[in-house]
Structures are given as C-alpha cells and as structure tokens.
Amino acid sequence: MTHTLGFTENDLRRLAxxxxxxxxxxxxSAVSRLDVGDGAITATVxxxxAYEVELTEDEDxxxxxxxxxPYGREGNFCKHCVAVGLTVLGQAGSVPRQRSAAASRTRLLDAWLESRTRGGNCSSWYGSSSPVTVSCAAAWSCARQPPRRTPASSASAS
Incomplete structure (x- = not known):
C-alpha cells in the first residue's frame, strides 16, 4: 500500500x-465527506x-x-487525522482512480477559468445549444469563492 499512498498504518501510529x-x-466510522485529491486528502470527522481534516503527502x-x-490546532497529529488516514488506507485500491479524477477536474476548471480571463464564454466549451451554458455565471461565481478554511499548524513526518 505504501506505493499507492506513500504512508502506512505504522506512519500514522508514529506521527500520532x-x-x-x-x-x-x-x-x-465518524469520517465523512472524504475527498482524495491530487495533492491532499480532506474529510470531516x-x-x-465536526472537525475538518487535511492530510498532505510531501514529495519525500x-x-x-x-x-x-483544539489538539490539532496546537500542531499535533490528532485522532481525527488518524481516523482519516486509516479510512483512506482501507480504500487504498480506489485511491489512484480518485486522484486521477481530481487531477482531471482541476485541469478542466483551470482551462475553463483561463478561457474566462481571455474573454471566452461557456458556449466555446459546451456549444451554444448546451443547457450547461445557462449555469455558466453561477459556476464562475462559485469558482471565485474563497477557500472554506485557512491552514493553521501541522505536524510533519520525518
């Protein structure tokens, strides 16, 4: 599993x-809204x-x-981080597919945002008769919203 994820149960035990x-x-069983992204894993525990958790694997x-x-904000790798890590390890087989889908969504959104900054419109993406063009303004508005949290402190593996 280490090759797929980059961390193991023993890493979680050592960090926590x-x-x-x-x-x-x-x-x-308290983990919800699990999202395995290209660079990070996020969830609510x-x-x-309801605590927001983010796990990030560095290049090393x-x-x-x-x-x-409260314990996590002090810079500790808390039980909520452990729960998310264990949940992801339990789903290790689907992680590459989830990361690929996240990377694809990111590329699509980046390209769409780039087209909007060059004066493009949704019709160029979906065709003028597509029902998707109706929600173009709503999607642009959502894309400009600030992230829902700002990282505080974190703990790193050595």
Whole structure:
C-alpha cells in the first residue's frame, strides 16, 4: 500500500503516538465527506464537533496532518487525522482512480477559468445549444469563492 499512498498504518501510529492513534481507531466510522485529491486528502470527522481534516503527502514521502480540533490546532497529529488516514488506507485500491479524477477536474476548471480571463464564454466549451451554458455565471461565481478554511499548524513526518 505504501506505493499507492506513500504512508502506512505504522506512519500514522508514529506521527500520532499511541494515545491519539488508539483514539483514532474509534473514529473511523465518524469520517465523512472524504475527498482524495491530487495533492491532499480532506474529510470531516464528527467528534465533539465536526472537525475538518487535511492530510498532505510531501514529495519525500512524509505525511502532514492538519485538523481544526483544539489538539490539532496546537500542531499535533490528532485522532481525527488518524481516523482519516486509516479510512483512506482501507480504500487504498480506489485511491489512484480518485486522484486521477481530481487531477482531471482541476485541469478542466483551470482551462475553463483561463478561457474566462481571455474573454471566452461557456458556449466555446459546451456549444451554444448546451443547457450547461445557462449555469455558466453561477459556476464562475462559485469558482471565485474563497477557500472554506485557512491552514493553521501541522505536524510533519520525518
């Protein structure tokens, strides 16, 4: 699995420590909105509150975790990060397909945004008779919205 993802269960255990790792085991069923992107894995984990989690693999194979729970905001690799990591490891077979789809969506959006900055319109993408052209303005508006969170602190693998 390491070749597919770049991290293992042992990496999660090392980053989190035994207490957070064991806590994360019980939160696997609380993971929702899992998105395995080209450069990051994001999810929501329902605990005391709904916590946003992001895992990022660097080019050297290290794993970085960010969570907006109190312990995660202190720069710790928390149980919520562990739960997301374990969930992804459990779905390792589908990760390459999910990452490919994410990269494709990113390329399509980048190309579409580029066409909009050059004065293009949605008709050039979908044809003037396409029903998609009707929602062009709405899609442009959504694409300009700020990201829903700003990264705080994180923990890195060594």
């Amino acid at each position: 420590g035994s207490r957070s790792f064991n806590g994360g085991l019980g939160y696997r 329902d605990g005391t509150d 194979g290290g794993l970085t975790g960010w969570c907006d729970c």
